[in-house]
Amino acid sequence: MIAMYKLTDEGKKYLEQGLPEKRLADALAKGPISMAEAQKMEDFSVAMQWAKRNGWIEIRDGRLRLAMKPGKLELQDALASVAKTGEAGAFNLQMLLSRNLAEEEREDLVKKARQYLGREIANIPPELIKTGLWREAKLKKYNVAVAGKKIYPGKKHHYAAFLDHVKQKLAFLGFEEMRGPIVETEFWNMDALFMPQHGWEYQYDVQRAHRHILRTQGTVLSAKTLASRPRIPGKYFSVARCFRHDVIDATHLADFFQVEGIILDEGLNLRHLIGMLRMFGKEFANAEQIKVTPSYFPFTEPSASLYAKHPDMGWIELGGAGMFRQEMLEPLGINVPVVAWGLGIDRIGMFNMGIKDIRDLFSTDLNYLRSMEVTY
Known part of the structure; x- marks a missing residue:
């Protein structure tokens, strides 16, 4: 008792x-x-x-x-x-x-406790514990093979984690990060890069050069960095948000991230650039098949494009690169060779994460976001 x-x-x-x-x-x-x-x-x-x-x-x-x-x-x-x-x-x-x-x-707790004996119980009542009769009780077995309730703890966005990984890796390689606003003047976005605003018959217009636009490419940061007396030799990069009037599909977005980079030093040539592009394709995109083809950009000569073969989508262009033209470098006060590249890091992310549609990188589907593994 x-x-x-x-x-x-x-x-x-x-x-x-x-x-x-x-x-x-x-x-x-x-x-x-x-x-x-x-x-x-x-x-x-x-x-x-x-x-x-x-x-x-x-x-x-x-x-x-x-x-x-x-x-x-x-x-x-x-x-x-x-x-x-x-x-x-x-x-x-x-x-x-x-x-x-x-x-x-x-x-009489013993009497009360005994009523639980002889049948399977899942929860042990106080009476069994106090009397010690829990030792004689038939307890329900735990099935450790049954899946428990899925828990969704807070985690970093999978693509944001990948972008941070790219930044850290470039920093480890000795690159310094370039930063700048997403709203630029047409001068830096177009004129400084020898890009006409309205076809090649366009006549330079000071008022138009002062107009503000959303930057269309990360190369604008390279031009501004070169004009700010950078260290020579020097290595610089940026992960820049860019905006273009484009048709949205599985490999194109109207606003996207671009990883931009430049290297300044004596003796640089196209072979150094091709080596950098191949490193990007293997290290960041995890692509097994890579090719570099001749290309054209108004501010580089020679110019090249980097392609990688997606296992499901075939060959995809990852971005462009080249040696900055002397006509562009002289007004900025640079008298050494500069290799430059601007790669669509969103497409590289598609390769890295096994994604078939670039729009999935910015999906708002909560179930999809929960299912994505953060590997960095």
């Missing part, structure tokens, strides 16, 4: 309303009151007895006054403990029993 306890009706009342002595002390905290007024309070005699015993009140000039502010009432906590668990600390439990606020409730 295990002794348990429960609150009496009076104990339940005090649990809900508070102990009488505490209620009396709270009333006196607002100011002294006459004995006649105090006697009108509910449970006054009980409150008076215990408040005086605790030294909380005093009688002076026929009025009750607060002598000491009550501290934490452990007895009030004991009421709550008995109501919840049937138990309380020994000292407080004795106090509750002496004040008839609690009474012993003797229950």
Whole structure:
């Protein structure tokens, strides 16, 4: 037999309303009151007895006054403990029993516990634990092969993680990052790169050169870096958001990321550039088949394009590159060879992550985003 306890009706009342002595002390905290007024309070005699015993009140000039502010009432906590668990600390439990606020409730826990025996149970009730009969109970087996509830913790966006990886790898290779606004003047975006705004018959217009546009290529950052007296030899890169009026499909977006880079040094030639392009295709795109073909860009000569073979989509152009033309470098104050490239890092990301549609890199499908593995 295990002794348990429960609150009496009076104990339940005090649990809900508070102990009488505490209620009396709270009333006196607002100011002294006459004995006649105090006697009108509910449970006054009980409150008076215990408040005086605790030294909380005093009688002076026929009025009750607060002598000491009550501290934490452990007895009030004991009421709550008995109501919840049937138990309380020994000292407080004795106090509750002496004040008839609690009474012993003797229950044959063994008898109660035995009703759980002989059948399979998933949750062990308190009676089995207290009596030790849980050792004889038939517990439901856990099936460790059953898949649990899938948890989706916070994680970095898979493509954002890839872009950070590219930046870190270029930094490890000794490149310095170039930064700039996405809104540029037409001068830096077009004129400085020998790109006419309206066909080759376009006549230079100062007012048009001052107009602002969303940058169409990361090469604008290379031009501005070259004009800012860079270190020679030097290596610079950027991962730039670019914007173009383009038809959106599986390999084209109207706004996209471009990884731009330049190397300045004496003796650089096309072979160095081709080596860099092949490194990009293998290291960042994980492409097995790569080819570099002749190409044309207004600001480079010679020029080249980098292609990689996608396992499902065939040959895809990853970007362009070349040696900056002397006509472009001289106005910027550069008198050494400069190799440059501007690659569509979004397409490189497609290869790296096994994606067949470039639009999936920026998908808002929550289930798709949850399923994508972050490998960097």
